[in-house]
Amino acid sequence: MSAPLNPRRSRAPAAPIIGIAVTAVVxxxxxxxxxWVPYTAQALQAAGSGAWGGANVLTAGGVRPGDPPSWHAATSFLVAYGGAVWKALLAALLIGAALQALVPRGRLLRLLNRRSVLGSAVAGGLGSTPSMMCVCCTAPVVVxxxxxxxxxxxxxxxWLGNPLLNPAVLVFLAFVAPWEWTATRLVVGVLVVVGGAALVARLTGDRRAPSGLVDAAAAEPDGRAWLGGAPGRFGRALARMTLVLVPEYLVVVLAVGALRGWLFPIDAVTGTGLALVVLAAVVGTLVVIPTAGEIPILQGLALAGVAAGPIGALLVTLPVVSxxxxxxxxxxxxxxxxAATGALxxxxxxxxAVLLTVL
Structure with a gap:
């Protein structure tokens, strides 16, 4: 004779399903x-005009290449950059809090932690394409x-797939830039996001998060108690990220804004040679820009006569890391x-730089 079903046990699977559904809605x-809506409008506009209407955020406030650091440079950059990314940053904070509070840890790990390091990189890269965020707005979700x-x-x-494999930016590039730019971004992007992420994981010898970092709430058993505690966990996760990540984010963005005249010396990259390509790669890795912010920057450099090498380097490095x-x-x-990801x-x-020069 079979044992009777425990009604409390039979209802338990509803808890994670509800949590996942709410996270999906968020x-x-x-x-x-x-x-999605703003990018659709921008894509239609770019398709119709063949031109990009976005402004170069690095010149906000009238700052020019070579200008010394100043409080005006810092604040004008923060205002311009913040105006472009605040919606995405808010979305990232809410999505990140929902992931911590509402998605059972086991479900998320089965989705992203695959049998091989390469498989995990593929899963993370594929998961990045719908969110289409800049590298800083992606950070709360990564945390x-x-x-x-x-x-x-x-x-x-x-983290890297959001800016590099952003389907909206690839569409924008296809409409307003030479086809070689789109091809370079896509090919190198896949190599960096999938192959590079797997390589970094191999070299650093760390496949999973340190035990001290993992939130104990994520390991709670599924059931009424877990679901009932979800609002509190959501609030704590949102407050923790807002109070820790956002202030340090604003401080560093102010610093980058103040130094942008020195960090991005356009006159220094108008020549040719390996040293200039390396300079472009380093500078592009440090500078922070909003999603698709590289398009007006690169168009301006191309019009100024910058060679394909530095443009190819910036096409990849400007959107990532920062x-x-x-x-x-x-x-x-x-x-x-x-640090290894920065080097990547x-x-x-x-x-x-090599691929765009060849193309």
């Missing part, structure tokens, strides 16, 4: 508002992934893995 609603125990390979692939992004994810990824971005820039 994901779709916030990204529709902050990304949440690590707190849930997501592997290094998957987390790095998600100094604020490094600060935001450093503790979650581990500083060794974060620079290497990707060199590959972009």
């Amino acid at each position: 994901f779709v609603v916030t990204l529709t508002w902050s990304k 949440s992934m690590r707190r849930s125990g997501v592997s290094t390979a998957a987390a790095i692939a998600y 100094l604020p992004g490094i600060v935001m994810v450093g503790r979650a990824l581990g500083w060794r893995a974060t 971005a620079g290497a990707g820039g060199l590959a972009g």
Whole structure:
């Protein structure tokens, strides 16, 4: 005779399903508002005009290449950059908090932590394409992934895949830039996001988040108690990220804004040679820009006569990593893995320079 079903046990699977469903709603609603609808409008405009209407954020406030650091340069950059990314940053904070509070840890790990490091990188890269965020706005989600125990390979692939494999930016490039730019971005992007993330994970010897970082709440058993505690966990996760990540984010963005006249000396990259390509790769890795912010910058450089090498390097490095992004994810990824990812971005820039020059 079979044992009677425990009604409390039979209802338990509903808890994670509800949590996942609410997270999906948060994901779709916030990204529709902050990304999908605005990008659709921009794509239609670019398709109709063949030109890009966005401004170069590095020249906000009238700052020119070579200008010394100043408070005006810092604040004008913060206002221009913040105006471009605040919706995406808010969406990332809400999505990150939902991942920590509402998605059972086991479900998320089964999705992203695959049998091989390369498989985890592929999963993280594929997961990054719908969110289409800049590298700094992606940081709260990466921190949440690590707190849930997501592997290094998957987390790095998600972090880099958002800006590099952003389908909207690829569409924008196809409409307003030479086809070689789109091809270079796509080919090098896949290599960096998938192969590079797997390589960093192998070299740093860390597949999973450090035990001290993983949020204990994510390991709670599924059931009424877990679901009932979800609002509190969501509030704590959102407050923790807002109070820790956002202030350090703003401080570093101010610093980059103040130094942008020195960090991006356009006159220094108008020549040719390996040294200039390396300079472009390093500078592009440090500078922070909003999503698609590289398009007006690169168009301006092309009109100024900059060679294909530096443009190819910046095409890859400008969207990825950045100094604020490094600060935001450093503790979650581990500083060794974060430094290796920065080096990976620079290497990707060199590959972009070679490929665009050949094309």
